[in-house]
Amino acid sequence: MHELSLVASAFEVLEEKAREHGARRVTRVVLSVGVMSGVVPDLLVSAFDSYKKGTIAEEARLEIAAVPVKVRCPDCGGGAVREEADFSCAACGSRRVEIVAGRELVIEKIDLEA
Template sequence: MHELSVCLSLLDQVERIAQEHGAERVERIRLRIGPLSGVEAPLLANAYPLAAAGTLAEHAELEIEAAPVRVHCVDCGQESEASANRLLCAGCGSYHTRLTSGDEMLLASLEMSIPDQLDADADEDGTSA
């Protein structure tokens, strides 16, 4: 399953970010996936629990948002939405377009639990605030 390896790679990135910020755990992962990315969102969501087991993101909620397919028209300069199988300009109907969105898988945001700095300072000197 291709999505399992994608999920494992995503979780490597998520754990690296969480460790850089000193997070205890990851609460929520938001992804933006375009229909032309080659990643099937339902399969990725199914692979997530297996891939996340034993990580800082094991209990994190995975939110997947669909990214729209957008094109920039070379002929008229307009940017518009298009369908995945018809990358035509909505303004002039030209097929001379350049894809600007819809082929990405993007880590949009992370919500993490980071220990309070005051608690860390109190632990160091043996007092509490």
């Protein structure tokens, strides 16, 4: 349940970007959230909605793009998109896979209103 800390970090970025671009309001925020990032999208939306009151993003909509786990296999070179908690290579079954996606928590883009 650290969604509120993450939302607080997001607002630091929103305020910085709005200031840089002389924007009056932030109207949309797009986040990439890996399924292995340890956060729950619904809780992130609730935290965002309570945090935004009285800020430059008061009217903003939070859009979340879920990122599936993607692994790379050093044994056969295969890349596979996996369900959570299955970290084997779909091609050769190796378990020495490296996780290349699915853990991100990234503000991809925001809409600013002048």
